[in-house]
Amino acid sequence: MLQENEWIVEPEKKVPVIKTTDLIICGGGPAGICAAIAAARSGVRVLLIERYGFVGGMATTGLVNPIYGFGYFEEGKQIIRGIPEDIVQELLKMEGGTLGHRRRSECKACSSIEECPTNGISSLLCFDPEAFKYVAIKMLEDAGVDLLLHSLIVEVSMQDDTITGIIIENKSGRSCILAKIVIDATGDGDVAALAGNPYEFGRPQDGAVQPNSVILRIGNVMRNEDRIAPDQIFPDPQNRIALPSVFLFRLPGKGEYIVNYDCGIYDANPLKAEDLTRVQVKAVKEAGTVIEALRKYSPGCRDTYLLSTAVHVGIRESRRIIGDYVLTKDDVVSARKFDDGVAKVAFPIDIHNPTGSVDEKNPMVGPKCGDYYEIPYRSLVPQKIDNLLVAGRCISGTHEAHGSYRLMGPCMTIGQAAGTAAALSIEEKVSPRKIDTKLLRKTLIKEGVLI
Ligand SMILES: Cc1cc2nc3c(=O)[nH]c(=O)nc-3n(C[C@H](O)[C@H](O)[C@H](O)COP(=O)(O)OP(=O)(O)OC[C@H]3O[C@@H](n4cnc5c(N)ncnc54)[C@H](O)[C@@H]3O)c2cc1C
Incomplete structure (x- = not known):
């Protein structure tokens, strides 16, 4: 008789291929939504797969609020526009959708940039989670994105280092969808991990991750x-x-x-x-x-x-997929800019104590107030897989750097960059690793991204 800790072998079975598309976005959180809209607006066929019956990720399932990262100290100075700002504008059109961009009250105390202790957290955007669900769905539909909700991504089919299909499970059973390019916006990097790309988890000394919270x-x-x-x-x-x-x-x-x-x-x-x-x-x-x-x-x-x-425990940190560049604390603190920079981030490193111990303090450090660092495109390109990009909090960075770019504002901009890059890669018929990053930056600027 079988015992606990033993294994069973599932019988092999055929899985129907139910659809073929250009691009699959895995996960409909802040990053996945922006990736899908960006790619669909560029004219490629996009399918977004999400495990819940609505999109929004932590912004809706986790009740996380407000969105941080849109701006910094100088009044009215934004570093994030593009699709994330389109979302804000749509929320503003709704009664009770958002209070609009606000400056965090602490910043009123500062009379100069030098005095400001909270670089990048000086701006916040409170929004209604139900309004966010509505706006996101409407914008996805308007852009022409196909949606498949209530579907959990459980496996990938591979040929060498290329993902040929995404295998999902839902009430209809198990099925496969084929695509040329895949974007992993699952937050946890599920797809990259299933495909066998290396990843890191937690901080180097003990693997501990930032704590989870239920809002x-x-x-x-x-x-x-x-x-x-x-x-x-x-x-x-x-x-x-x-x-x-x-x-x-x-x-x-x-x-x-x-x-x-x-x-x-x-x-x-x-x-x-x-x-x-x-x-x-x-x-x-x-x-x-x-x-x-x-x-x-x-x-x-x-x-x-x-x-x-909240419907889902708030996850601050899980897998960080190793890419062609691993963003570091030094990049964040020294406000490093990159030739292939695709997103600006001003938020400091905000690490909630992974062990909860009172003697372990994580003072917030970040780029000097009024400055920002950039996310290089290479941090979105997984080291080992040819037709995959990652977007959102699972991109390639250290535990410390992740403490900064994990916020929803940066994740949305990273999503737009990933979607635009995937569309370029499909149009040019080259792998995402080989796209012309100058052209990518030019396209993003044309689409309103502030880089
Ligand atoms: C408690 C807490 C407080 C926070 N506070 C703030 C804050 O004040 N301001 C701020 O800007 N940010 C805050 N954050 C950070 C921010 O919410 C997240 O880092 C951000 O939402 C990450 O976006 P994402 O799109 O990468 O991932 P997520 O928001 O996690 O979205 C991932 C999506 O993928 C889906 N998915 C995952 N796996 C699968 C699968 N296998 N199959 C199908 N679908 C899948 C999920 O259902 C989800 O919709 C907070 C986070 C937490 C947990």
């Missing part, structure tokens, strides 16, 4: 700040002890906020369903306690109530 959405809060830090939530330090790292971020809906708090599980591997279950169960069980603490001790929260808990 809550609450209503009836009588406050109006965009971002409320722990000392402003619980003015009495005594009451802060139970929830030391809680932040509130304002949503456009009247009295609505999201609660970003650390539920205290630091050893969860985001690639293990058992660990994700542990975090999600604890957070859902604890939501009542969080609401109670807010009601009792937080000014303006006396009558607040829970609207929802």
